[in-house]
Amino acid sequence: MRRVALLAKTTTPTLYQRFADRAALLQALREHIRKSLAREMLKSTSPQDACSRYLKFAVRHPHEYGLLMSSVGKVRTADGQRGPVFDAIQKRLAQVFGGSPEAYECAALQMWCLVHGAASLLIERGDRSPEAADIREACRLACKNIVDFEVVSRTTATGFTLADKPTL
Numbered sequence: 001m002r003r004v005a006l007l008a009k010t011t012t013p014t015l016y017q018r019f020a021d022r023a024a025l026l027q028a029l030r031e032h033i034r035k036s037l038a039r040e041m042l043k044s045t046s047p048q049d050a051c052s053r054y055l056k057f058a059v060r061h062p063h064e065y066g067l068l069m070s071s072v073g074k075v076r077t078a079d080g081q082r083g084p085v086f087d088a089i090q091k092r093l094a095q096v097f098g099g100s101p102e103a104y105e106c107a108a109l110q111m112w113c114l115v116h117g118a119a120s121l122l123i124e125r126g127d128r129s130p131e132a133a134d135i136r137e138a139c140r141l142a143c144k145n146i147v148d149f150e151v152v153s154r155t156t157a158t159g160f161t162l163a164d165k166p167t168l
Contacts (some may be wrong), residue, residue, distance in 0.1 A: 038084030
């Protein structure tokens with residue numbers, strides 16, 4: 001905590017006035033990072049763009065991403081929610097296909113698993129590694145496949161044709 005206080009240009013007692021302990025400080029940092037990532041994803045124009053923005057954020061901020069993912073064992077928050085990043089994916093899918101964001105929980109979870117895996121590989125191997133372009137392209141194509149599956153599934157369920165669906 002002393003090192004954190006020094007870097008924050010404050011005192012250790014001041015930190016303890018704001019945070020009960022190290023765990024509380026780390027949780028506040030995770031929440032800040034989570035909200036920053038969600039804001040970035042909400043700027044997306046499509047589900048695939050949301051995936052791309054997720055990857056870029058993780059690669060640009062590998063330490064913050066690592067801290068955020070160190071708490072990933074909890075799939076849901078204490079109040080039963082998935083969190084702002086997951087919500088951002090669901091909202092983007094609902095904006096493209098219609099319906100409520102909650103209807104896209106499965107597709108959003110698939111996309112999150114995919115981009116988290118790709119982000120972890122890019123961070124571990126380096127964004128400029130020989131396979132980085134292949135990892136990005138594989139992630140992009142897999143995101144597209146998830147979106148295409150949603151189009152087909154919703155087309156079959158509603159009776160609309162693919163021509164009735166928005167261009168992605």
